[in-house]
Amino acid sequence: MTSSEACVTRECEFDRAVSAALRESVRDAEPAPQARAALLRAATGQIAQANLLEAHPERRRPSARPPARSHHGAQSELEARIGTDVLQVQMFGRRLVV
Amino acid sequence: MSAVHEDASCIARIREGDLDALGELYDRYRLQVFHAALAITRDRQAAEDILQECFLRLHAHARHLDGDLPLAPWLYRVTVNLAYTWISRRARWWTSLEELVERFDRLIAPPRSVPEHEVEVRDLRASLQRAIESLPFNQRVVVILHYLGGLDLKEIAYILDCPVGTVKSRLHYSREALRAQLAGSVEPEAAPALEVAYDFK
Numbered sequence: 315m316t317s318s319e320a321c322v323t324r325e326c327e328f329d330r331a332v333s334a335a336l337r338e339s340v341r342d343a344e345p346a347p348q349a350r351a352a353l354l355r356a357a358t359g360q361i362a363q364a365n366l367l368e369a370h371p372e373r374r375r376p377s378a379r380p381p382a383r384s385h386h387g388a389q390s391e392l393e394a395r396i397g398t399d400v401l402q403v404q405m406f407g408r409r410l411v412v
Numbered sequence: 413m414s415a416v417h418e419d420a421s422c423i424a425r426i427r428e429g430d431l432d433a434l435g436e437l438y439d440r441y442r443l444q445v446f447h448a449a450l451a452i453t454r455d456r457q458a459a460e461d462i463l464q465e466c467f468l469r470l471h472a473h474a475r476h477l478d479g480d481l482p483l484a485p486w487l488y489r490v491t492v493n494l495a496y497t498w499i500s501r502r503a504r505w506w507t508s509l510e511e512l513v514e515r516f517d518r519l520i521a522p523p524r525s526v527p528e529h530e531v532e533v534r535d536l537r538a539s540l541q542r543a544i545e546s547l548p549f550n551q552r553v554v555v556i557l558h559y560l561g562g563l564d565l566k567e568i569a570y571i572l573d574c575p576v577g578t579v580k581s582r583l584h585y586s587r588e589a590l591r592a593q594l595a596g597s598v599e600p601e602a603a604p605a606l607e608v609a610y611d612f613k
Contacts (some may be wrong), residue, residue: 345460360471
């Protein structure tokens with residue numbers, strides 16, 4: 315066996331060892347038998363909620379965020395405020411200097 | 413009918429409100445999802461929660477899924493994202509406490525008489541499992557998807573939403589880290605035998 319073949323063999327053995335360790339770590343592990351029924355119940359709840367919201371859109375939970383404002387608008391407002399503050403500081407500074 | 417077509421047919425039925433189709437997909441993929449979640453989180457309850465949330469998301473997003481594509485990578489993607497969220501929310505001190513308890517359990521566990529070779533194999537696997545658990549999240553996920561899920565680099569790149577080269581490099585560094593950690597955990601007298609098999613230098 316050449317050294318490169320031996321290296322490949324070692325790599326394969328290492329890969330096999332990692333695979334085996336991972337398989338062993340989850341071997342025989344299964345979700346609880348009642349998990350399937352719980353999933354289908356939860357999915358039924360999803361359908362009921364979607365139907366309810368479709369029939370009564372006003373029941374949609376209001377978003378926690380404040381009313382949407384255009385990004386550019388908000389930016390200009392922020393810029394305007396910063397500009398004013400900076401201007402006031404500058405004016406104050408000038409007055410102090412003066 | 414191919415697996416992709418069967419999945420597509422189930423997804424179409426889910427869109428029409430057929431919950432039996434969701435149950436069929438659950439039966440088909442539950443172990444893959446559960447084992448991946450369990451391997452990443454090492455927490456059975458978390459793995460069960462992730463399993464349920466994963467299939468609830470499948471149900472909720474069925475109308476946006478492309479039926480021509482295999483479903484398994486999408487399920488893995490959701491699983492990895494949910495596992496990442498779970499891990500990032502978990503308090504660090506709790507992990508340390510669990511490790512402490514685990515070490516204590518190992519210390520007080522009664523010795524069992526098992527053949528020497530079996531002990532070596534078991535110790536090696538346990539060392540590997542600990543080494544995998546200690547990898548950073550991004551590397552651990554790649555190792556689990558590749559070695560447990562049997563996925564190739566391209567599929568993992570889709571799941572993690574990153575270039576194939578990144579997956580390749582993460583896998584490379586993971587293997588280096590595993591080798592380094594195993595080399596560090598091997599007892600001096602046992603080292604020569606393991607080096608022959610795995611070249612831990």
